[in-house]
């Protein structure tokens with residue numbers, strides 16, 4: 001278990017009477033890139049949000065680098081600093097400049113000096129390809145640029161894990177590639193990633209494994225070629241035929 | 247029956263005419279006439295000179311009261327949305343209690359029941375608590391409850407994703423509130439806060455029932471001793487209206503600038 005950086009152990013999650021996740025097991029080795037696909041409402045986001053405790057599991061456990069998140073002694077803020085999260089709606093802080101978006105958590109959580117935080121922020125903005133926008137406000141940026149800033153904001157914390165919840169779903173088609181390219185570089189650099197997306201191209205280029213979820217459960221897990229090429233379960237086939245038809 | 251080429255300029259002219267702030271002209275006319283009378287009419291001048299020193303205390307209790315009300319309102323507003331049921335219920339009790347009692351009655355009750363009770367329990371003789379301080383505490387406790395609702399609404403108007411993004415970066419609840427949510431919320435609610443400041447300036451006149459020598463109390467004293475009731479109360483109205491109109495014009499200007507900025 002110690003070589004698994006993420007362990008999801010028999011995760012159950014209820015929202016009132018709705019059972020969103022019904023006993024999910026998932027482990028990631030360091031540097032592994034795992035994709036989660038599945039129909040709307042199948043529980044993909046809920047699993048992802050349990051991994052950094054934005055949702056509290058009803059039953060079961062999450063272990064990050066051996067740390068049990070549900071343990072009362074665990075400082076969840078320390079864990080979250082190691083787990084970056086990128087949202088479908090970017091969620092940049094609109095009252096802060098791009099640079100401040102990327103430095104604020106470094107200063108408040110990592111306790112870095114302003115100068116150090118800004119240096120790291122500029123490196124990360126360079127990495128996602130928009131250092132020239134450092135002084136701009138989020139509303140002055142395109143969707144693709146905003147999402148890349150959001151990625152830089154997470155990376156500036158130097159996390160061990162990155163979670164992506166449909167990072168390209170809110171983007172115009174011409175901006176999807178610029179975000180996927182950044183994610184692809186990240187995968188190549190050895191980042192441990194859990195990505196909810198239906199981008200087949202990204203899956204084939206970067207994913208070690210693809211997890212297919214339906215109705216709160218993992219139906220099938222395998223390498224991208226197998227899941228997309230020769231899925232064994234009928235539900236997987238049905239789902240893939242639907243998204244490939246588009 | 248007017249032809250179309252006459253109708254079109256006619257409508258534009260009428261629209262401009264309708265948008266013209268006649269109300270402001272009327273109010274300014276009143277203020278200017280009053281200002282002239284203050285200089286030219288000896289009775290009104292005398293009343294004015296007697297009443298106007300009260301502005302210092304009016305502004306003092308309003309500013310001090312509003313500052314404390316902001317703190318109380320923020321705390322109670324945060325309490326209203328707390329996940330802790332005890333804190334939440336304490337905050338709701340405070341807000342609902344205050345909102346259910348007339349302001350004048352609250353000022354009397356707070357100044358003559360709550361303040362003595364609290365000062366006694368701290369071993370302070372309540373005669374040492376000045377009436378100005380009682381007025382400030384009463385007004386701030388009352389307006390704290392009003393501001394709590396504004397803060398709560400302001401915080402709730404910020405999308406949930408903002409808190410989630412802040413928390414997922416490892417910021418704790420307090421940091422996320424302080425650096426991410428509140429700056430955005432306060433900006434959104436600043437016009438509403440400004441309105442309540444103006445309302446509090448007006449309600450500070452109720453402190454006269456505590457015999458605080460602010461504008462209203464001085465006007466009452468002057469009227470009572472000279473029997474010049476019209477002069478006293480016209481001057482008093484003039485004083486308040488000058489301040490509130492100036493503030494609300496300032497607020498309109500600020501709101502317009504705020505609107506332009508967010509575009």
Ligand SMILES: Nc1ncnc2c1ncn2[C@@H]1O[C@H](COP(=O)(O)OP(=O)(O)OP(=O)(O)O)[C@@H](O)[C@H]1O
Nearest residue numbers: 015018019020038039040041042043044045046047
């Ligand atoms: N905060 C919530 N309150 C109540 N129900 C919720 C909440 N979040 C999710 N659910 C429900 O849990 C189930 C799983 O939702 P989840 O968002 O995890 O699905 P998903 O696979 O991410 O779907 P999508 O592809 O539409 O994003 C759905 O039935 C959803 O309605």
Ligand SMILES: [Mg+2]
Nearest residue numbers: 044045046165
């Ligand atoms: Mg989802």
